[in-house]
Amino acid sequence: MTQTTTVADALASTSGAGYELVRVKTEGDVTSGPLSQLGGTGVFAAALRLSLLDGGCDVAVHSLKDLPTTQPEGLVIAATPARVDVRDALCARDGLRLDQLPVGAKVGTGSPRRGAQLKAARPDLQIVDIRGNVGTRLGRVAGSATPEDDGGVGRGIQGDLDAVVLAAAGLERLGLAAHITEYLDPEIMLPAPGQGSLAVEVRTAGTGNPEVDAALQALDDEPTRLAITAERALLGRLEAGCAAPIGALARLLDGDLVLTSVVCAPDGSATLRRSATATAADRDGAHAVGVALAEELLDAGAAELAGL
Template sequence: MTTLSAPAEKSTAVLRLGTRASALAHTQSQGVADAITAATGHPVELVHITTEGDRSQAAIASMGTTGVFVTALRDALLAGEIDLAVHSYKDLPTAPAPGLILAAVPPREDPRDALIARDGLTLGELPAGSKVGTGAPRRVAQLRALGLGLEIVPIRGNVDTRLGRVAGSATGPGDLDAVVLARAGLSRLGRAGEITETLDPLQVLPAPAQGALAVECRTSDARTRELLGRLEDSRTRACVLAERTTLATLEAGCSAPVAAYAEVAEGEDGPELFLRASVTAIDGSDGVRGSSTGPLADAAALGRALAEELLDRGAVELMAITS
């Protein structure tokens, strides 16, 4: 007589997902948590982690380090306090973290920048002398380079705080005429309706990996790696790899005035990457731009080649300009 063993019970262990406590980080992380549960059946709980970037109100460019929103999450991962972490991909240092692996890059949101201006104005409609707030040196440099005579004001804070500084906004009296934020964050928070203009990349090229999320876990955690792999979007990963390889080859951090944006288009032999990148002097006085096209499998090589072209054209000298 043959005895049949009972089927193994499906594991429903709760996965602990580390996230910053800001509204945007929480929303992004909850979206990933819901996707994990939908794809695998595993419940996920969010664990709030406070990072250096959350504690400080200093301008990012003045904090003297990369990864200010990342280190505490990675430390919690390595200590086994959480099983995975969700990052805004553009916040990650370009160097890999020993013991951790980027297990999934989910589909990307619209990576373009967005203007939220008083009276529904577009960038071109803002009068000379208008005060425009942004915390990113890349945006500062590119907005100045447009030659519109705008006064660029450095700002920090969460989305509500930034939007509240726009004159006539629903959340405050405001001291600015406009702010520039990532469209992806506004969309994830359900606030895309407040955008007065989505900026064309020909005007303001996005940051490397803007709009993309990075889901990280321990390299040794094979079970979690397999589960997270079900969220992977290969085209998004290829685009972001090209963009961030450009950044890394330029030896620039997330606070440098470097922009890179890759898109997938259909070529004669199948899908191709179209990569654009720029380096702009922070005072807007000069800049270099370039583009490259190639197969998705060559994403890293495309990024390196385009960065080397920009270096040959004076990118290092442009990044050294500080005012």
């Protein structure tokens, strides 16, 4: 709701149009099992997309990392606003950093990607699968408490973990950055493809309001679009979903688009990390470098390593 309101306010400010927020519950919101067992890909997106196709809403706002790489017929990502912090964040008891956590510390995450990279960095850690909203997850950290209700997911489980790992962008949007004890460097933990980015999706024919359609064009940020195009092309070629133990990050460095990716064994016992530079810093070049780097990873045994 926070990120949707941010996009709605931006579109309203540019177009002069008013808006109404439409709440849609997704499978990922109402199912309490591990994400890796829900089919992973699309569990936070399918219901929103159906609402969009059925005319229940005119614009859908997604966390881009939750979107499947295959675009459904009849819908288009009209805007990718400027990306915010891509990093994962450690929220630990007593202000601890990752290298300060005691041997055998319990760290909560619902992401196989985060769990695998944590184990690669600290094989002694115990990774605990967790679900729930941000307040629920922060409440699992010993000595931490937040006022948010958890909607019944994990209620009554408090203070049983030494730390949790969450996306820095989400914590910052919610005004909860004070809980962050360390921003995890991408050298230690590469983010999910698309992390820190939003996808604003509409029907292929547009919203029906020319001013809003123009505002969507203005909201689209080209450097962000190039980065996520490369990251999602890699993910698509690896035929992996948002629950796979894969990290990727594309950045414009001195005018070059550089893509780095890591593929992990689920238990963190082995990793493959590679980088590549696009031959051209445009959308075709971004897509091509994503596919090329995926091919390199596959040739190096990525599918067998990650169980893709």
